[in-house]
Amino acid sequence: MASNPATGSVAAGGEMAIPRLTPILPLDPVPDLVARCLLGDRRAQYDLYKRYAKAMYNVCKRIVGHDAEAEDVLQDAFVDAFGNLHRFRGESTFGAWLKQIVVNRAVGCLRTRRLPLVSTETLDNENFDRAEEGEGIDEAQMQWDVERVRQAVARLPDGYRVVLTLYLFDGYDHDEIGQILSISESTSRSQYLRAKRKLISEL
Amino acid sequence: MSLENFIREHRDEFEQDAPTYAFWQRLAAQLPPPAGDNHSAENGQNKPSGPFLGVQRGSGVARRWWAVAASIVVLLGVLWWVNARYAATEQPEVVAVSPAYAKEVAQYASLIDDKRDELKALAANNPGLYQQFANDLDRLETSYLALKKDLPETPNQELLIQAMIQNLQLQIDLLNEQLRVIERMKQQNTTHETV
Structure with a gap:
């Protein structure tokens, strides 16, 4: 990244006679793909889809927790994204924009199941806090395994799983998760800690 | 190692499944039909559009x-x-007698048309006045047409053409006078308005 400003200043200085010695970074093909998609180029649509399909499918599957439903959500999300491509203004990366659509669709799918996204499971706050204190020690000594973690995440109740995956896998912070799920930031935070505790107990 | 760190480090290993190609085919069927496939788009670019x-x-x-x-x-x-400009073809009768006169007649006729248009534009906001001016002009025009009609039979054609030209000159004089009247009226109006 440090070489970028230098490259830029050479170009801006207009010293066209001097050959550029710094290697040109490969151009991000996504803006071009997006532009071609806007013109209805089916090939570009496929390329763009291909680029994000796997990641978005995993986002869907983690949130929805069900293969067939995840495919339905993903399909709706892509149709939505391609249909509203003109609304993508490049304020974020295309991936982030698409992911927002996918996440909102997936969360919407959970809502239609009429299950509460935030577990109503009553929790004694004192016990919870005490559990929190001891958790760090447990974690440090844990022997993690990808497959076991994956299965344990899938077994979590919806309300726990959504918050945990959005935070751990999708890189949203609690403020953003709060907005996505229409809950407060502190609810997201406490829900995450509960989810994590539940997950560890399952392993 | 904390759970967060473990997942961060093994992030890619958690991404295992991918939708099948059949999934794309189902998706593509739901997308709006392409505006034109690549092939025709390229042809379109090569073809001049006009x-x-x-x-x-x-x-x-x-x-x-x-x-x-x-x-x-x-x-x-x-x-x-x-x-x-020199609508000689519109004056076949005159051309038959004298091409020189025909040219003169055509010049006057075109001048009259121009001035009539000008008058019409200037008197647009005063249709009553324009009608009065048009009536005066039409009287001259009628006598001109009568002269033109007599032209083939008349013994002294040159004299008649001179009369026609005189008529046209009168029309032009009249138009000039009318235009001057309108100009003066407009000036008065503006001075009234400014005062």
């Missing part, structure tokens, strides 16, 4: 033909303009 692009991109031969066509159009335009 005759002027054809001139720019076409071969030398095509370019020459376009140049010829353009020259013909320009020539026709010039001929039409000359004809309208």
Whole structure:
């Protein structure tokens, strides 16, 4: 990244006679793909889809927790994204924009199941806090395994799983998760800690 | 190692499944039909979208033909303009007697048309006045047409043509006078308004 400003200043200085010695970074093909998609180029649509399909499918599957439903959500999300491509203004990366659509669709799918996204499971706050204190020690000594973690995440109740995956896998912070799920930031935070505790107990 | 760190480090290993190609086919069926596939889009780019692009991109031969066509159009335009300006063809009776007179008649006639248009524009906001002026002009015009009608039979054609030209001159004088009247009225109006 440090070489970028230098490259830029050479170009801006207009010293066209001097050959550029710094290697040109490969151009991000996504803006071009997006532009071609806007013109209805089916090939570009496929390329763009291909680029994000796997990641978005995993986002869907983690949130929805069900293969067939995840495919339905993903399909709706892509149709939505391609249909509203003109609304993508490049304020974020295309991936982030698409992911927002996918996440909102997936969360919407959970809502239609009429299950509460935030577990109503009553929790004694004192016990919870005490559990929190001891958790760090447990974690440090844990022997993690990808497959076991994956299965344990899938077994979590919806309300726990959504918050945990959005935070751990999708890189949203609690403020953003709060907005996505229409809950407060502190609810997201406490829900995450509960989810994590539940997950560890399952392993 | 904390759970967060473990997942961060093994992030890719958690991404295992991918939708099948059949999934894309189902998805593609739901997307709006493409505006045009790549092939036709490329053809469209190569095809000139209009005759002027054809001139720019076409071969030398095509370019020459376009140049010829353009020259013909320009020539026709010039001929039409000359004809309208000295509308000799509109005065066949006069031409038969004397081409010189015909030219003079045509010049006057075109001058009259111009001035009539001018009058019409100036008197647009005063239709009553314009009608009055038009009536006066029409009286001269009627006598002109009567003279023109007599032209083929009259023994002294030159004299009659001179009378026609005189009539046209009278029309022009009248138009000039009318235009001057309108001009003066407008001036008065503006001075009233400013005062």
